[in-house]
Amino acid sequence: MTRQPDEWLDDVPDNQDEEDEEIIWVSKSEIKRDAEELKRLGNEMVDLGKNSLDKLPLDEELRAAIELAQKIKKEGRRRQIQLIGKLLRNRDVEPIRQALDKLKNRHNQQVALFHKLEQLRDRLIEQGDEAMPEVLALYPDADRQQLRSMIRNAQKEKAGNKPPKSARQIFQYLRELAEA
Structure with missing residues (x-):
């Protein structure tokens, strides 16, 4: 027995339509812009001195990555900053941004x-x-x-x-x- 296209809709659960509506689609360009912004934030932190870094709310993993980037030169530093940007994607960066703004303002x-x-x-x-x-x-x-x-x-x-x-x-x- 062959099903008609109208019958296929019967197999889709009713809540599936609702879930599709709730998904917010983000463009690839926007994702790249966000990643670049996080890399810039990471680069700002790498350029800070030790005393200034102490005033930022950083966890151990992120702090270690920043300190390593400060020691590395050229291409390795660029890759390390990319890693810092990647680490920042999984964190709430707003407290870090606020602390950086406070440092700059002072x-x-x-x-x-x-x-x-x-x-x-x-x-x-x-x-x-x-x-x-x-x-x-x-x-x-x-x-x-x-x-x-x-x-x-x-x-x-x-x-x-x-x-x-x-x-x-x-x-x-x-x-x-x-x-x-």
């Missing part, structure tokens, strides 16, 4: 602070006592006498075309005040 904040301190130091050297109230407003604990002495020395060094030893001391002092 670095950007530190760079901005250094630029601000450099500008303040330059104003102190150029303007002398006129810029002193700005420093004392920002850092009330600053030693006015010590700062004036460093400013005078920096101005003498600048006038005599000598190395800016006192300017570096002023920057260091301002940095200590900012960190305190």
Whole structure:
């Protein structure tokens, strides 16, 4: 007995149609883009130093793979980063991304602070006592006498075309005040 095409549908369970509707199809290109993104994330982690890596939520296997990639050069490193990307596919990468963003942001904040301190130091050297109230407003604990002495020395060094030893001391002092 030969079955008609309409009879074939009777063999398919009713819930099979529902399961087909629930499957979300992902294109091959999207899968490749996701894999590339995970490799970039892995590469960022490989470029970090040991102290920064300690601040990321990494399991032992992933940490070991990253440390190995840091030791390898050229083609082996590229393959190791691919492996790290593959390991990341099986993990929740959101906590890692958040920790990396936090590290980058802290670095950007530190760079901005250094630029601000450099500008303040330059104003102190150029303007002398006129810029002193700005420093004392920002850092009330600053030693006015010590700062004036460093400013005078920096101005003498600048006038005599000598190395800016006192300017570096002023920057260091301002940095200590900012960190305190």
